[in-house]
Amino acid sequence: MTPAGEILRDEIRRSGPLPFARFMEVALYHADFGYYRRKRDPFGAGGDFYTAEQIQPAYGILIAQRIRMLRNGMGNAEDFAVVELGAGRGEMAEAFSEFQYIPIDLGNGNLPERIRGVVFSNEFFDALPVHVAIMREGAAREMRVGFANERFTWVEAGPVAEEVECYRKKYLGLLSDGQVFEVSLEALRWLERIAARLEAGYVLSIDYGYSAAELPRFPRGTLMSYRRHQAFEDVLKHPGEQDITAHVCFTALEQHGKRIGLETVAFEPLARTLIEAGEGDQFARVLDAGSPVEARRRSLQLKQLLFGMGETFRTLLQRKAGQQ
Numbered sequence: 001m002t003p004a005g006e007i008l009r010d011e012i013r014r015s016g017p018l019p020f021a022r023f024m025e026v027a028l029y030h031a032d033f034g035y036y037r038r039k040r041d042p043f044g045a046g047g048d049f050y051t052a053e054q055i056q057p058a059y060g061i062l063i064a065q066r067i068r069m070l071r072n073g074m075g076n077a078e079d080f081a082v083v084e085l086g087a088g089r090g091e092m093a094e095a096f097s098e099f100q101y102i103p104i105d106l107g108n109g110n111l112p113e114r115i116r117g118v119v120f121s122n123e124f125f126d127a128l129p130v131h132v133a134i135m136r137e138g139a140a141r142e143m144r145v146g147f148a149n150e151r152f153t154w155v156e157a158g159p160v161a162e163e164v165e166c167y168r169k170k171y172l173g174l175l176s177d178g179q180v181f182e183v184s185l186e187a188l189r190w191l192e193r194i195a196a197r198l199e200a201g202y203v204l205s206i207d208y209g210y211s212a213a214e215l216p217r218f219p220r221g222t223l224m225s226y227r228r229h230q231a232f233e234d235v236l237k238h239p240g241e242q243d244i245t246a247h248v249c250f251t252a253l254e255q256h257g258k259r260i261g262l263e264t265v266a267f268e269p270l271a272r273t274l275i276e277a278g279e280g281d282q283f284a285r286v287l288d289a290g291s292p293v294e295a296r297r298r299s300l301q302l303k304q305l306l307f308g309m310g311e312t313f314r315t316l317l318q319r320k321a322g323q324q
Helices: 003-015 020-029 058-073 162-172 185-197 212-217 250-259 270-278 292-312
Strands: 081-085 100-104 115-122 131-136 139-148 151-159 180-183 198-207 224-227 230-232 243-245 262-269 314-320
Touching (some): 003 020, 020 131, 020 139, 020 243, 058 115, 058 198, 058 270, 058 292, 162 180, 162 212, 162 250, 185 198, 185 262, 198 262, 212 250, 250 262, 250 314, 262 270, 270 292
Parallel strands (some): 081 115
Antiparallel strands (some): 131 139, 131 180, 198 314, 224 230, 224 243
16 A cells, blocks of 8 residues: 555545546645655656656747747737746746746646736646536536545545536536546636736646537546556556646637637647748757757657657647736
8 A cells, every 4th residue: 555545545434426527636645655756757768757848959949939920919018028927846947947937737827917918827727626426317426536345436525516527517528428538627726816917928738638519428437547668547546646637628628718718829739839830940940959869869769759749749738817
C-alpha cells in the first residue's frame, strides 16, 4: 500500500466511499505523497510519460511564434505577459524569454490580479480532479471509490450532486444508458478565475479531449493512468505513484467561457495551430540549427508534433470579450 493509498483507505474506513474527485486530489496533489508532489520527476525518458513541452526546441519555438502573433494583434502592448498554468519543470521558459513570463503550478504561485496578454496551458486541465458518474435509466448516479479485500474498488452510489447534474445537462446533454462520464468542476472554476483577472488578451489551452458530440466514443469514460510509459485503465491502483488523467470536455470550456466573457476564436487540432505558427517562414525558425545533427533532430521533432501529437491534441483559443 502506498502512503497516499493508506491515507485514502483510512478516510474511506472513517467516512465511507469517497467521491472520485477526492481520490484523485489526494493521489495527485497530497502535499507529501501526491504523484505531482514527489521528488521523482514524472516527465521524460526516466519518468512515466512525455508531453509536447518535452519536444524542444521545436514546440517552444512554434508556440512562442503563435503567441507573438497574438501580441502583434494587440498592438505589441508593453505590459503584455504570458502566464503559464501547469509550468512543471519550466520547459517553456526559454521559448517565452522575450515575454514577461509568469509560471504557475497548482499549489505553487497564484494568478496575477491583472493580466494583459495570454494565459497558456499545455496538459493542465486534463490533470484536474474530476467527479465520475454513470447513466442508469435516464438518471446520473455517482461512482465513488470504496475499499474492500485490500484494494480500492468502484462503488455505484446514489444520485450525483446538483452541480454535477447541472454540468451534465448544460454541456453533455442526453446520454445513453450505461455511459460513464467525468465532470471537471475545477476546470470551470479555473476558467472563472482566469476570466476575472484577464483584462485583455487570450486563453490558449492545449490538451487532449472531446466535444460533447464525441462523448459516445468513450462509453466507459476517459480516465487513464500512466506509469513507466504505459497506459492503464485501472486508475485506482498505486495512488500517488501513477498519473491520472481525464480527457477535457472542450464543449464545457467553450460554453462556460462564453457565459463569463471569453469568446471562442478557434477550436482546432494542435497540428493546425503549429502550421499557422510556422507557415510564415516555412518553419525556418524551427529548422535553423547550428549543425546537421541538430537540424535533423529538429526535423524529427517537427514531424512528431505535426503527425503524432498534432492530430491527437487540440487547441482552444479564447479571447476576452470586447476586443477587436
